[in-house]
Amino acid sequence: MTAPIDDAAAVDREADAADAADERSLQPDGRPVRPDIEPTGTRRRPAGLWASAIGASLALALLAASLVYSLRPAVSDTDRTAAVGSARTTLESLLSYSGSTFDKHVGEVTPQLTSPFKDQFTKVAAADIKPMAVKNDATVQAKVYDAGVMDANGDGGEGTTVRVLAFVNQATTTKAQQAPAIDQNRVVATMRKVGDRWLVSELSAF
16 A cells, blocks of 8 residues: 655655764764763763762861861860960969069069060060169059960970960059059960960960
8 A cells, every 4th residue: 555645755854854863973984973972982971960970079188187176185174274374374373473573574474474575584584674763763453354275286285385364454553653554454475384384475466
């Protein structure tokens, strides 16, 4: 039985379309083009796979870093409390002095200090603080009215440091001014563990 003319024409058109599709899927040298292969032979990797691989690598790196950090020995609350206590007493003695007993004052406080601040203090004390204190017959009384830990670094052993923020009031009298003048200061004392003691290794205004 012969197919109608219209059906035969439709079949011919479908065949032509298939041939054209086959031609478009051929490379210039006649080799077929696979949809996941570049003409140069380089395999395409979908962008989603690259993003997933990068994301997985980052997640593993963060996990490893968190694990290492969590396993590091931390400065204990006992050490933090001891550092703050030492900062309080050291700052009160360090920042309290009088012109008449200044050399004795320096001799008493330097054992509470360590490098590099120890050397800095002795130089500044001799060159700047003592001459003014002696000249004005000054007496300074310091009081730490609040202090707390800013940060800590180390494992609690030798060399561990704790930075302490302290609020210090200094009451100063001179031969020309008998009524105390009050200075309110904020200082950051870096306390370093040396043996079983906490010593001031740095001091700065905040």
